[in-house]
């Protein structure tokens with residue numbers, strides 16, 4: 001195994017990771033509840049879409065695995081040797097409780113410094129996590145190192161809200177609140193924008209030895225009763241930490257009133273989000 005020099009983190013990366021660790025340690029498992037509830041029109045979750053891209057891979061690593069929702073889907077699909085890495089210990093503690101992951105190698109750590117030997121995986125996956133990471137070139141180099149030649153990469157990143165539905169309405173209402181947040185409730189910038197686009201991912205992963213990225217967009221729907229949609233959206237957006245109790249209550253009231261007109265006859269509110277799925281192969 002070649003040794004990877006420990007990359008130095010700049011202050012922005014350090015602050016972002018500290019924020020993410022603290023956020024996820026305070027509320028582990030919350031985002032996977034929404035991730036499991038959100039469905040494509042064909043009934044699949046985003047986790048199932050990513051897992052489907054690496055079907056047949058025997059040894060799979062999940063970057064930013066949190067409470068193991070994607071790893072559990074991979075286990076059900078027949079992957080034999082599963083590993084995950086995350087910054088947040090309490091997320092990993094929940095992953096360890098999943099019977100399907102009893103044999104998984106779950107590590108506390110950074111995707112920029114993978115504690116795995118060269119060529120130990122047939123596939124590396126990530127669901128809604130790569131776009132939060134800094135030093136993505138270093139992540140790409142590490143992914144290339146731990147993959148076998150020909151190994152697969154499948155990554156889902158956020159692609160924005162579907163216009164005219166509850167998620168975009170939520171953002172339109174929430175942005176002025178986020179902008180007016182008190183200075184003491186600030187949050188660091190998260191991730192590298194290049195990880196959200198096909199061109200950016202090519203720039204990041206190409207030099208590390210990956211084939212041009214394949215790209216598809218799926219729509220997932222977090223829709224349901226208004227209160228449920230509010231819960232899911234406020235769990236999905238980290239920026240909610242910027243709001244105090246009174247601001248959160250005011251935004252909630254505005255949102256619940258505004259979404260009434262989107263409800264169908266059963267009171268169901270549509271809340272579509274785009275999920276971009278990037279795939280590639282290590283040469």
Ligand SMILES: C[S@@+](CC[C@H](N)C(=O)[O-])C[C@H]1O[C@@H](n2cnc3c(N)ncnc32)[C@H](O)[C@@H]1O
Nearest residue numbers: 032064065066086087088110111127128129133
């Ligand atoms: C939005 S959550 C998604 C969790 C999970 N993949 C899912 O979709 O349910 C992002 C996760 O990535 C983790 N994460 C962010 N940056 C990381 C890094 N540099 N190394 C390892 N994990 C990281 C966070 O701790 C968090 O658990």
